[in-house]
Amino acid sequence: MAQDLGGLRRSAAEVRAEERGTRHSGAQPQSDPEILGLKGNHQADGPTDPVVVRDLVRAYGDAPVLDHLDLRIAPGEFVAILGRSGSGKSTLLRALAGLDRDVPGTGEITVPRSVSVVFQDSRLLPWARVLDNVVLGLEASTGLSRAEARRAGAAALAEVGLAGRERAWPGELSGGEQQRVSLARSLVRSPELLLADEPFGALDALTRTRMHGLLRDLLARHRPAVLMVTHDVDEAIVLADRVVVLDVGRIAAERSPADHPDPRALRAELLAALGVENATPDPHARQEIPA
């Protein structure tokens, strides 16, 4: 048995573990029978439980990529993760998704029962029509009938502005439309936690801005907690309740845009935490983090 998780095939062990509960405890030793993540100390958390990362360590070789990291995400909270290339952003996201079984480490992660992942590339199956991509695995994971799953999938496509495109092939859609399908595929599963790894990183500026508006609307309706990795400081400020800067696997700065008195100063503070010295002076110009 396998289940689709935002485009990822998940093993039976992962699915069983997820059904049992929501708590997993760091990377597993290679010989562990439940090596595939979401294992150990499981508890049936309710829909209002936060995401908790405690003392998380991940390392490739000697150098820690995540260095005793603590992070908490409240239900419905949107946390954006910024950091230079190699600072551990994707490693953190993969740990929360339970996709880092091959990475040595320690620590504890508690996530809600229902987690969806969106990546920079939409990861749609090219040989399946749009609606089939959205509902793939949905019956098995939710207990919906085929007709109910397809109705829910069509409604999700309508929510992302793609009503009428159910029978299109992914290759017939633009990059932005493909990301909309990817969002629909995630949201139709009513996730309590949405993990997004540079979801708009491959889109042009105008499409990206439109996607920001769409995402905000969707989140206002669905209210999952969100952890989004991005290279775009302004995207983080615009979308997130809290912006966290990672530096070599540690939190170097945290800011809540809504509480910050001055957006320009906030931007400058975040860029300074990222080690960007000559920031673009115009706050409306996008500021990407150099590698």
Ligand SMILES: Nc1ncnc2c1ncn2[C@@H]1O[C@H](COP(=O)(O)OP(=O)(O)OP(=O)(O)O)[C@@H](O)[C@H]1O
């Ligand atoms: N499978 C792997 N094997 C060895 N090292 C790895 C592996 N995956 C990641 N790393 C290393 O871990 C560090 C953190 O990687 P990670 O992908 O989490 O960084 P990131 O902050 O997401 O970077 P980017 O912004 O470039 O995507 C990097 O130094 C990277 O080279």
